Amino acid sequence: MGVKLGILGLGTVGTGTVQLLQDAVGRHPLLGEIEIYRVGVRSPDKPRAVELPQSVITTDLAEIVNDPAVDIVVEVMGGLEPARSLLLQAIKNGKHVVTANKAAISRFGAEIFNAANEAGVYVMLEAAVGGGIPVIQPLKQALSVNRINTVIGIVNGTTNYILTRMQTEGSDFGDVLADAQRLGYAEADPTADVDGLDAADKIAILASLGFGGRIHLQDVYCEGIRQVSKTDITYAEKLGFVIKLLAIAQYQNNDHSQLSVRVHPTFVPKSHPLASVNGVYNAILVEGEPIGQVMFFGPGAGAGATASAVTSDILSLTAALKSNTAAPNPLLTCRHEDYCQVTPISELVTRFYARFLTKDHPGVIGKLGTCFGNHGVSLESVVQTGFQGALAEIVVVTHDVQEGNFRQALEEIRSLEAIDSIPSILRVL
Ligand SMILES: NC(=O)C1=CN([C@@H]2O[C@H](COP(=O)(O)OP(=O)(O)OC[C@H]3O[C@@H](n4cnc5c(N)ncnc54)[C@H](OP(=O)(O)O)[C@@H]3O)[C@@H](O)[C@H]2O)C=CC1
Numbered sequence: 001m002g003v004k005l006g007i008l009g010l011g012t013v014g015t016g017t018v019q020l021l022q023d024a025v026g027r028h029p030l031l032g033e034i035e036i037y038r039v040g041v042r043s044p045d046k047p048r049a050v051e052l053p054q055s056v057i058t059t060d061l062a063e064i065v066n067d068p069a070v071d072i073v074v075e076v077m078g079g080l081e082p083a084r085s086l087l088l089q090a091i092k093n094g095k096h097v098v099t100a101n102k103a104a105i106s107r108f109g110a111e112i113f114n115a116a117n118e119a120g121v122y123v124m125l126e127a128a129v130g131g132g133i134p135v136i137q138p139l140k141q142a143l144s145v146n147r148i149n150t151v152i153g154i155v156n157g158t159t160n161y162i163l164t165r166m167q168t169e170g171s172d173f174g175d176v177l178a179d180a181q182r183l184g185y186a187e188a189d190p191t192a193d194v195d196g197l198d199a200a201d202k203i204a205i206l207a208s209l210g211f212g213g214r215i216h217l218q219d220v221y222c223e224g225i226r227q228v229s230k231t232d233i234t235y236a237e238k239l240g241f242v243i244k245l246l247a248i249a250q251y252q253n254n255d256h257s258q259l260s261v262r263v264h265p266t267f268v269p270k271s272h273p274l275a276s277v278n279g280v281y282n283a284i285l286v287e288g289e290p291i292g293q294v295m296f297f298g299p300g301a302g303a304g305a306t307a308s309a310v311t312s313d314i315l316s317l318t319a320a321l322k323s324n325t326a327a328p329n330p331l332l333t334c335r336h337e338d339y340c341q342v343t344p345i346s347e348l349v350t351r352f353y354a355r356f357l358t359k360d361h362p363g364v365i366g367k368l369g370t371c372f373g374n375h376g377v378s379l380e381s382v383v384q385t386g387f388q389g390a391l392a393e394i395v396v397v398t399h400d401v402q403e404g405n406f407r408q409a410l411e412e413i414r415s416l417e418a419i420d421s422i423p424s425i426l427r428v429l
Pocket residue numbers: 008009010011012013014040041042043044046059061075076077078079082100101102103127128131184185186187188300301302303306
């Protein structure tokens with residue numbers, strides 16, 4: 001007997017998934033056993049890129065998760081509610097679940113996974129991080145024998161696409177964002193992409209898998225790309241860097257009591273493997289013992305890529321249903337009960353890039369140096385390249401410094417009469 005899917009949502013990802021399932025020839029033979037049984041949408045009369053019998057489509061999503069005939073619920077509708085309630089209801093009804101919804105998992109993961117463990121069903125989420133890149137399954141299975149000490153990646157396709165085009169074409173932020181929306185990369189509300197919130201959801205999920213405990217989303221430090229200007233992109237280029245929105249989960253100095261989880265635009269040295277990841281591509285670099293470094297690279301958003309991840313989860317569940325064993329597979333379930341202790345951003349040790357606009361007074365660079373020195377911040381380079389109107393532009397890159405000390409130095413610098421403004425402060429990898 002076929003495995004019956006109830007799909008919630010027929011937008012970018014839902015449509016891609018249906019297209020893949022309807023075109024099964026040459027793919028895994030088990031796909032032939034999967035039936036698209038019900039599909040839930042908001043607007044049934046919307047023109048669709050896929051053909052489905054009218055009887056399959058419904059606007060009553062509760063009916064899908066409560067239908068005893070449905071084996072697997074595929075949640076590709078997005079948003080927090082009603083997605084959360086529908087997922088929980090499906091689980092309560094004993095259905096396995098596939099979701100691409102990192103926003104719901106990063107916020108309600110504990111509730112959802114506890115319910116799933118209690119009901120003896122699986123929650124699969126390969127599409128939730130890195131789009132089509134297989135990264136959840138490797139962290140849960142193949143890499144889980146390693147002690148992980150770093151997960152660092154470019155995990156938002158929209159912002160990587162925007163930064164790449166700003167860098168290569170000098171394009172304006174707004175125009176490029178509109179293109180990312182048209183291409184189906186951006187979230188329904190692109191604020192989640194641009195302000196780093198989508199990447200924060202994703203690194204919370206990856207950190208949880210890599211570091212053996214749940215993550216409170218509010219512990220993830222998050223900055224987006226709104227403040228990244230063409231001027232900073234040009235300085236980065238001159239200094240041998242590119243600017244990337246990085247999501248990082250890492251033990252500081254190999255100290256397991258110091259887990260830092262954060263998202264921010266970052267100066268990445270051009271020689272670093274993440275520096276050449278451009279456009280909608282994502283990459284996740286995992287460092288563990290004994291394996292060393294492993295990097296996952298591929299398309300991080302878009303219909304086909306994300307459908308590949310969703311359908312691979314559907315396939316794994318189909319195989320589990322077919323194998324008919326009662327005991328849950330411990331490699332597919334969530335084993336976490338406790339939360340990780342996350343170190344505050346003020347304790348981060350990193351390098352910084354800062355750009356200052358100053359009055360053209362003699363001795364300004366010396367005064368900056370004194371303020372930094374007062375707080376133990378040592379400078380790697382100081383450059384004064386030009387003027388913005390009547391104001392001189394000074395750029396500094398520091399050596400490693402504790403963030404709290406750096407911020408205190410900036411406070412002192414802000415109070416200097418010669419300082420007009422500090423338009424940019426970015427961390428350096
Ligand atoms: N787009 C991408 O590249 C990626 C997206 N994701 C995630 O996948 C999920 C889906 O994203 P995406 O496909 O882009 O989103 P879309 O906005 O394109 O599609 C959402 C779909 O869900 C339906 N829907 C939404 N809310 C309701 C509701 N309350 N009742 C009934 N139907 C509803 C919509 O119906 P209708 O069509 O009638 O409006 C639409 O078909 C999100 O969680 C997203 O974060 C993950 C990886 C990549």
